Amino acid sequence: MIDIYFLKTDLLTSKSEQKKLCSLLGYEIVRQAYSAFTGKDKASAEFAVLNNGKPLIKGADNFHFSISHSGNAVAVAVSSSPLGLDIEILKPANLKIADRFFTQAENAYIFDSPTDTNRRFFEIWTKKEAVIKQSGMGLAQGLEGFDVTDTDLGRWLCTLEKDGFILSICAEKAEDFRIIEVENPKINNIQT
Numbered sequence: 001m002i003d004i005y006f007l008k009t010d011l012l013t014s015k016s017e018q019k020k021l022c023s024l025l026g027y028e029i030v031r032q033a034y035s036a037f038t039g040k041d042k043a044s045a046e047f048a049v050l051n052n053g054k055p056l057i058k059g060a061d062n063f064h065f066s067i068s069h070s071g072n073a074v075a076v077a078v079s080s081s082p083l084g085l086d087i088e089i090l091k092p093a094n095l096k097i098a099d100r101f102f103t104q105a106e107n108a109y110i111f112d113s114p115t116d117t118n119r120r121f122f123e124i125w126t127k128k129e130a131v132i133k134q135s136g137m138g139l140a141q142g143l144e145g146f147d148v149t150d151t152d153l154g155r156w157l158c159t160l161e162k163d164g165f166i167l168s169i170c171a172e173k174a175e176d177f178r179i180i181e182v183e184n185p186k187i188n189n190i191q192t
């Protein structure tokens with residue numbers, strides 16, 4: 001089972017501070033999910049970062065998570081096996097990115113549907129990001145080297161829409177998932 005925690009923050013902040021705030025909120029959600037998942041105190045969660053940038057909780061071998069933020073939204077996916085998550089606000093797409101970074105098959109999928117081009121662009125974008133976050137390699141993996149429309153990719157991918165955002169998850173195999181809406185926490189309750 002994959003739990004997807006979703007929070008739209010209503011805390012007023014400048015745009016430049018928004019990323020920092022969403023990052024803090026993301027780790028706070030991970031702490032709470034870790035506590036719910038393991039029964040341990042959330043304060044015992046000790047974070048570390050692998051060389052490729054992928055964060056983890058030390059010693060929590062069966063607890064996997066992936067964080068993503070976009071605009072004022074934060075999403076965190078949690079499971080017992082490695083997974084990747086990406087969320088993007090649905091806005092007019094810069095389609096030049098598709099030409100530059102997406103495969104021919106991905107471009108065909110996007111442009112074959114004149115009425116759904118924009119959403120499909122973000123579906124491919126978030127799927128690609130979810131794959132490189134699941135593997136943990138980040139952008140070092142190269143976006144052109146794999147095709148998320150390929151049914152032989154060897155990963156399970158799923159895309160959903162929520163409150164003006166599009167979100168994709170990537171896991172080793174198909175899993176059930178549920179979305180858990182997170183209430184805005186009181187800022188003084190957040191560990192930094």
Ligand SMILES: CC(C)(COP(=O)(O)OP(=O)(O)OC[C@H]1O[C@@H](n2cnc3c(N)ncnc32)[C@H](O)[C@@H]1OP(=O)(O)O)[C@@H](O)C(=O)NCCC(=O)NCCS
Nearest residue numbers: 023052053054055067068069086125128133136137138139
């Ligand atoms: C860092 C990267 C993994 C995700 O970046 P992003 O999409 O800009 O940001 P997101 O909010 O979705 O994800 C950020 C979170 O990913 C996690 N993360 C960072 N490196 C990671 C890695 N190698 N593997 C897994 N997760 C990683 C961290 O938890 C980070 O949150 P934090 O900054 O609060 O610690 C990487 O893919 C990147 O830099 N992408 C740039 C976006 C781009 O150009 N995309 C092209 C179109 S597909």
